[in-house]
Amino acid sequence: MHSIAVVTVLTLSLAFFARNCWRLIRMIRMGLDDFSLAHLASRIEDVLINVMGQAKLLRHPGAGILHMAFFYGFLLIQVGLVEFVLSGVIFDAEGHGFSYAWLLGNPAESWLMKVYWISQELAIYGVGLACVIAIFRRWFLRSFLPRLKKRSVDAELIIGFIAMLMITLAGTQAAEVVMQHGVFAATDGHWTWGRPFTRLIASSMSPEFAQASYSFFWWGHFVTIMGFMNYLPFSKHMHLLGAVPNYFLRPRGEGKVLKTVDFETSEEFGVGRIDLFAASDLLDTFACAECDRCSVVCPATTTGKPLDPQKIIHDIKENLYANEVNLLEWAENGRQGAPNCTVDLIGGADSEGSIHFDELWDCTSCGACMQECPVGIRHVPKIIDMRRHLVMTEGNYPTELETVFRGLETNANPWGLGANTRFDWADGMDIPTVESNPDFEFLYYVGCAGSFDDRAKKVTLAMIKLLRLAEVNFAVLGKGESCNGETARRLGNEYLFVSMAGTLIETFKTYGVKKVVTTCPHCLNTFKHDYPGVDPELALEVHHHTDFLSKLLTDGKLELDGKKGGTITYHDSCYLSRYNGITESPRSLLEAAGADLVEMERNKDRGLCCGAGGGRMWMEEDTGSRINQERTREAAATGADTVAVACPFCMTMIGDGTRELGLDEGLQVKDVAELIAERV
Amino acid sequence: MISIVIGVVVVAALAFFMSRSGSETATPEPSEAKAEPPVRQVETPKAEPKAKEALTLIMSPKEAQAAASDAMASSEPTVVPEGQTEKPTSATELQAEPENEPQTEQEPQVETPTATKAELPAGGSAVLALLDVSGENLSSPNRAALSAASQLAEARGVPLHICCLGADTQSAAHAGLEGATVHSISDESLADGLSETYTAAALSALAAIPADAIVGAASTIGKGFLPRLAEALGCGMVSEILSVESADTFTRALWAGSTIATVKGEGRLVISVRATGFDPAQTSEASPQSISFQAPPSKLRFVERQVTSSARPDLSEASVVVSGGRGTKGDFAPIEELADALAAGMGASRAACDAGWVPNDLQVGQTGKVVAPNLYFAIGISGAIQHIAGMKGSKTIVAINKDADAPIFGVADYGLVADLFDACPELAQKVASQGLKPTA
């Protein structure tokens, strides 16, 4: 009778669970299939590091260790779960339920059994303790923890569930110990040292109480498990099921490499409807734990703009749910034409499941969200995909961009300044060009800012001075240089990007360019991560000037005067630190230049964006507070007299920030190259 | 005891099941039938082959065909202007009835377009100039469009029809050209300037005047409705032509005027005309024939017109612009004084707008307005590239700045190293006392 009841409940629960999982899988497959097993080793590594190693979570040790306790506790309890369920189905002659001891032998002798019991004890009381701490954090420390400020009923419910599971399981075990004499005797046998807590609880139970409460605890635990399992697919705990497949199946590149567009065959560019997302992009929305780690680091969210990366992910998922019926029908009919989506993905009237135009344009593509996301969600490619739709399919974008696109098309620079004046910065300086020095080793790609922006031109000149001093065999493209298209790409104008990249790659090939040095992180990243997608054969060796100068210094090609510099704080560019892992070279250069380095609160791969990336440099920032001012305040708070930057856009942003805040008297903004050039 | 627990569990599980499945209970069977394999798919990467199938389905030729015919089907009704819907419909009805003889199936398909064209005959039929008008006089873009239209009519050797569209079409009375017939469509709904309404009006005009070439000015309204008209007619469009080369060949500017393309149009054409390409036509008196028009219901609704009224000329149109920056330290009086003396428009750098010293719509620059006046004054503006991007096209640039190293002097034709609080009043006074008002 008991066994039948258990099996019935188990079967019903599993069937319901399977059905819901199948529903999710079908929804994920509404997207364009992009799953692949290529680079299997790196996929496995991804899972090992990020799931088993909990790497992202441990970036914040407090919450990280807590989560690790839950995670490993749960894994261990899964082993016990099999024994638990079987103990309700299979009974011995005396009516005792199944125990691993039947297989492994008497725990007094079996080491395996001892290890097992210890592991369960650790798991139950470890997770139990973690629950207590989690409850404490959520109830009492809420106001001190930015991420927990927004109350989540779901999260509280889940902690409740887990606590319930642990209480009932502990109860079951203790009662079992009291009831079942012989091998399980609580007071008898030397193995009990491995189960101190169970023993403690058991010793306070009378046999009658144990007898009466055993099935209460057992069923309580069983029902909670079944309920929890079936609650999963509807809650943030879905990440339990989604994280592993996401880490395993997501396209390589951690979201830093954008998709290419096939202009020959595509009829719609970018993503304006849910079914146009890649299936991997839909899969990762189901992995979201709604933990808000992305939101609290997002420069747009934290300065009060409509964009919230978590909401983007949530809305994509909600859109899928909202259009589920029509999508399934469409898929069943062989995916004829476009599905009829009743809730628009972009710009729909109700906000759940629909993303507002402004949200998409607020993103600086800084990558902070992806850096923090514990389940490996890729926000930026999705945002860019939707921008692509707005730009290429709808032609609907902020008016300021009209000028940028036209400038790029007609004069190969975003300001639209005369292409024929591109090399004017070098007037009267006899700079080696690819024509006058065809045997150059390194191409110095000056970039648009370095060529046109008066402030950035000073950095160009400092760089030239250093290259000459170090006797580097270099050349520039001069008048023949053109923009690499980075801005166009991040703004969703992939078509323009591809044509600009094509032009520049042609130029590179004409002059046999193999090694490139650039003073701009955006150029660096584009050559490194974007160009292989345009021309896989173009094997460029690309150096950012901070790396390059640092190498010159260690090689003894450059010598500094050894004088003391001022107090300097270094602002990490997103495209250096997060996208390309360059954090140490600029710092070591500054130290070599005699600076007292002081760090801002958010630094290295946690640095706050200056606000210019993702094409934001070309858009007005009229919602919320200004990102550049936020960052400038943070820099000023270090008490430094100079902010060192390594990017022309950061230079504009932080420089403007100091003037806007009236801090420009005491706080200069200089490129690392300029600070080095002052010391040679 | 146990049985009670079981009862509770079963009821709870069922209740849970019902509440979550809600909308789906209609089709529980198929989903449950398929429930098993996919569970495995989550855990192992075997999902791939299945998903691949789905991809091939998306791209199957069958579907592409279906999509194409869908598109055709949906564009057909729009091809047919009002009043002509009967013929094509009967054609399709006819097509549906006869047995599946392959020939009859093909014929009506060919006929449908010809039937449409029969009402607006191709080849040798008229050129129609559509003018969006208001007020007493014809604007110069409209006059340029008239020149283009009459050149085209001459090149084709066909009659020219002119139709004025607007809420107020009094100017039609003097929109006459030799050999041309003037019409007008007057309707209140056109006052709102909605492209949809203009497109509908244009279709009404075409229903009355069979024309094969439709010409209009590339004005704000023209840019809005002419492409829609081309789409509705399912015909080609040549936008912003600079000249008429022959009956079907035109030139137009590419890449901001750095290249001139010669383009040839086939069949029926909608053509928009860039005003700078043509001399304005000299028109004569005419007695326009009115064409009736019923504005169709539209999803667009005119909400409000906001006109900023300012004594100074509009920044983007002024031939002289005086801009101030952070150097004013919030006191724009000297800038205003100079602007008034020169009857100039006033601009500002972002720094000045951000500080709230002047309204945001005065911002000149990359993310503000892009201006190209004959004469631009940058006063107390350092000349950051984001500012320069918005005024580099000015014919003559004058900079006043107390810092001789300010980058603005790099782009200025005339520079004055001075304190703006001294220089501006002095300059304003000199301009006023010598009557040096620049001509527009």
Ligand SMILES: Cc1cc2nc3c(=O)[nH]c(=O)nc-3n(C[C@H](O)[C@H](O)[C@H](O)COP(=O)(O)OP(=O)(O)OC[C@H]3O[C@@H](n4cnc5c(N)ncnc54)[C@H](O)[C@@H]3O)c2cc1C
């Ligand atoms: C995303 C983004 C978009 C931007 N878009 C724009 C834009 O569209 N338009 C724009 O203008 N800027 C824009 N900027 C800002 C731009 O980078 C500069 O910060 C801004 O143009 C500086 O304004 P300014 O020249 O008035 O101020 P400053 O650079 O501070 O220059 C003030 C100048 O006034 C001079 N001065 C001071 N006192 C006097 C005096 N008594 N007499 C004479 N001269 C004096 C000083 O020598 C100095 O050269 C943008 C910036 C960003 C980040």
Ligand code: SF4
């Ligand atoms: S990339 Fe940066 S700005 Fe964009 S959503 Fe992520 S954190 Fe926010």
Ligand code: SF4
């Ligand atoms: S997207 Fe990632 S970081 Fe953001 S809430 Fe979801 S799981 Fe957390």
